[in-house]
Amino acid sequence: MKALLSDQPGGPATLRIAELPDPTPGRGELLIRVRACAINFPDVLIIEDKYQLKPPRPFAPGGEVAGEVEAIGEGVEGWAVGDRIIAVPGFGGLVEKIVIPARIAFRLPVERSFEDGAALLLTYATSIHALADRGHLQPGQTLLVLGAAGGVGLAAIELGKAMGARVIAAVSSEEKAQAAREAGADEAVIYPTGPFDRDGQKALSELFKGAVGPAGADVIFDPVGGDYAEPALRSIGWEGRYLVVGFPAGIPKLPLNLTLLKSCDVCGVFWGAFAMRDPAANAAHVEQLFKWWDEGKIAPRISATYPLERAGEAITAIAERRAIGKLVVTLGRS
Known part of the structure; x- marks a missing residue:
């Protein structure tokens, strides 16, 4: 072979x-x-x-x-x-x-x-585990998705909408913004390409805050990391959940005082370990994915x-x- x-x-x-x-x-x-x-x-x-x-x-x-x-x-x-x-x-x-x-x-x-x-499986099972088990996303809440035009990002958009959330997609180009909108995002914001200095990070934080609204994001789905992480965390709402999914832009260092000020959680998402430790729960998620696929609520792009x-x-x-x-x-x- x-x-x-x-x-x-x-x-x-x-x-x-x-x-x-x-x-x-x-x-x-x-x-x-x-x-x-x-x-x-x-x-x-x-x-x-x-x-x-x-x-x-x-x-x-x-x-x-x-x-x-x-x-x-x-x-x-x-x-x-x-x-x-x-x-x-x-x-x-x-x-x-x-x-x-x-x-x-x-x-x-x-x-x-x-x-x-x-x-x-990899993108959608990761995303449903992140949003349901780690993010506890509820209908009517606001979800901010970074890197929203990648495989896992688009999956998070579709699943967020299937779970009844308002979804804000953050992407790096208009082409990617259009893909996010086609996946169901309520709004797409285009951010510049890093790395960022402190002024750049502040501007990015204001961009995220403007997109999610004055109450902040209930859940932030971050498969990007790097210089995008801290500005995103600054846009989180009271008792929000920040989901750490991946680091293609680098492994960030977050100022933990932000978690105190927002009373928020920073949650790691390791789907592979979850699937091994709790195969029954993972199988239930996969069953739900197939149901939503049949209903047209999700579809791999x-x-x-x-x-x-x-x-x-x-x-x-x-x-x-x-x-x-x-x-x-x-x-x-x-």
Whole structure:
């Protein structure tokens, strides 16, 4: 089988296509014929050894996949050869075949494409966990979403609207603002590109405050970090919840006096650990996602697809924050 491998720490240029023997599923495992693999920001970090997960090399990046069951390991029940699945293995997805634990697999309905299936779980499951479990978002509350045109940002917009919130999207261009509006944002604000000095951060804070209104944001969804974090936190309302989702702009340092003045919470969001620790709660969230998908309240936006040989280009686009929505690598038919 073909695989895109990381042999050494570095950017997408260090990846290489290789031929590997087909894997065999062990006890409790499924062998999946991968048809699509979505690209996410962790793929940028993992090949540079900057992610919390550091697989032994060589390994294939690619954290979420869709495909068909090709073989079933001992002790696995409820699955048959040919069943369509989606899963988030964390890495290893940029291959033609992958072995995964059966416990992380979810069924992909026949009416959904493999590309759409691959683009669902990581962003939407992260966002529903963030908004429901960590942010306790309620109908009528105000949600500010940073980086709102990325995959996880668009998911947060759609889920925020499905949960009855007023959603303010913060983005870096008019093109991205339009994507946020199409996803259902009530308002989109365009912020300048950092880094910012103190005056720049103050101006950005005023921009956020003007967008969310005098009461402040009840929940702030931040998958960006960096110099955007403190200005966003300054726009939070009384007893608001600031959700720490990711750091493509860098890991920020927040002045904790703001949490006292606003009596607000800063909440970490680590969906992968949550899914491992509470699989029943995660499965309930995924069931809700499929329901909202059927009702048309959410729908993964895929802005581009790539063959396996060009998967490095997709990782580069994510690293440079050029992508709107999701980028998906396709393998074989869909």
